[in-house]
Amino acid sequence: MADGSPHPGREPVGPAPAVRPFLVTAGRVAPTAPGRPVPVETQVVATAEGLAGLDGLSFEQHDIVAACRLPQSIAEIAARLRLHLNVVRILAEDLRAAGHLTVHIPVSGDVHDATVLRRVIDALRAIPDSRGVVRDTD
Incomplete structure (x- = not known):
């Protein structure tokens, strides 16, 4: 009560429950297309x-569009915004x-190119963690 919490001595609510991705996508598990x-x-x-319509978007949609001022892969967006990969896809x-x-969408022959996968992995590793530490890229 003195700390503003309705239940003194209890930890504040942690991360959102696992059902949150379901709510963000309005129950969809695949794109409608x-x-x-x-x-x-x-x-x-x-x-x-x-970019002009950012203010009219929901929280997650706003964050995705704002993060995409420069080209980003679906994997990079999910990692940067700490969203479930399928949520970002949808x-x-x-x-x-x-x-x-x-x-x-990459040309289907390029999808199986190991260099594409290596670039995605390297980009994901270059994203700082919650402490601001960049993972080793080796």
């Missing part, structure tokens, strides 16, 4: 309309359909 989910190395970039597809993002 037909076809398979976009690969994790798919590059997305914000459109001018997306929201990125929604944002693409609304004109807020441009999605660049």
Whole structure:
């Protein structure tokens, strides 16, 4: 009570429960567009309309569009924003359909190229953790 908490001596609420991704995607586990989910190395970039409409987007959508001022892969966005990979896939597809993002799916032959995977791994390792420490890229 003195610390502003309704239950003195108890820890504040921790991370959101596991059901949160379900809520963020309105219960969807796959994008509404037909076809398979976009690969994790798919590059997305914000459109001018997306950046202009940031204030009208939900929290996660806003963060995704704002993070995509420069091209980012789906995997990089998920890691940077600490969102579930499938949530980012679904929201990125929604944002693409609304004109807020441009999605660049790699050519299918490139998907199996080990250098593409290595670049994605290196980029993910270069993202600082919660303490600001960058992981070793070797």
